[in-house]
Amino acid sequence: MQGPGDLSGCWQSELRPSSGKPIVLVAAAALVDPDGRVLIAQRPAGKSMAGLWEFPGGKVDPGESPETALIRELQEELAIETRNSCLAPIAFASHGYDDFHLLMPLFACRVWQGRPQGREGQQLAWVPPVRLADYPMPPADVPLIPLLRDLL
Numbered sequence: 155m156q157g158p159g160d161l162s163g164c165w166q167s168e169l170r171p172s173s174g175k176p177i178v179l180v181a182a183a184a185l186v187d188p189d190g191r192v193l194i195a196q197r198p199a200g201k202s203m204a205g206l207w208e209f210p211g212g213k214v215d216p217g218e219s220p221e222t223a224l225i226r227e228l229q230e231e232l233a234i235e236t237r238n239s240c241l242a243p244i245a246f247a248s249h250g251y252d253d254f255h256l257l258m259p260l261f262a263c264r265v266w267q268g269r270p271q272g273r274e275g276q277q278l279a280w281v282p283p284v285r286l287a288d289y290p291m292p293p294a295d296v297p298l299i300p301l302l303r304d305l306l
């Protein structure tokens with residue numbers, strides 16, 4: 155049993171979260187197919203963190219809700235349509251990158267129209283949650299992997 159002051163069981167060693175950086179709000183989706191697999195997309199060359207696998211989604215524009223931003227991003231990136239009532243909030247990532255602090259709500263989505271296609275040239279993979287750790291992901295996403303194993 156760990157008591158107050160013992161942080162050895164925490165997944166990150168910093169005593170305090172990063173501060174003084176702009177918070178960037180990104181909405182992301184765990185699209186789940188009927189076999190329980192999750193869709194991840196590989197960030198293309200030329201982007202930050204190129205080659206890493208991420209959940210589809212993107213930045214929330216000023217005045218947009220996370221759900222509206224996510225529906226827009228899924229249409230732009232994957233050519234699929236979904237709606238607010240098909241998005242269930244299940245987890246979030248909070249991670250300090252060098253230049254900004256990422257706050258990323260993650261929504262599970264099991265119902266959409268269309269077949270996901272990498273419209274921006276990104277590779278796609280349908281992955282059982284237990285295999286997500288085989289795919290290198292941005293550091294912000296790493297704590298989400300065991301959560302998805304438990305929640306999906």
Ligand SMILES: Nc1nc2c([nH]c(=O)n2[C@H]2C[C@H](O)[C@@H](COP(=O)(O)OP(=O)(O)OP(=O)(O)O)O2)c(=O)[nH]1
Binds near residue numbers: 211
């Ligand atoms: N969509 C998505 N973005 C993620 C994930 N994990 C993670 O750290 N990010 C970061 C990468 C980007 O810095 C930011 C998402 O920005 P974006 O998708 O709107 O724009 P972008 O790829 O062009 O990003 P950037 O080149 O401007 O950094 O969130 C994830 O699982 N999904």
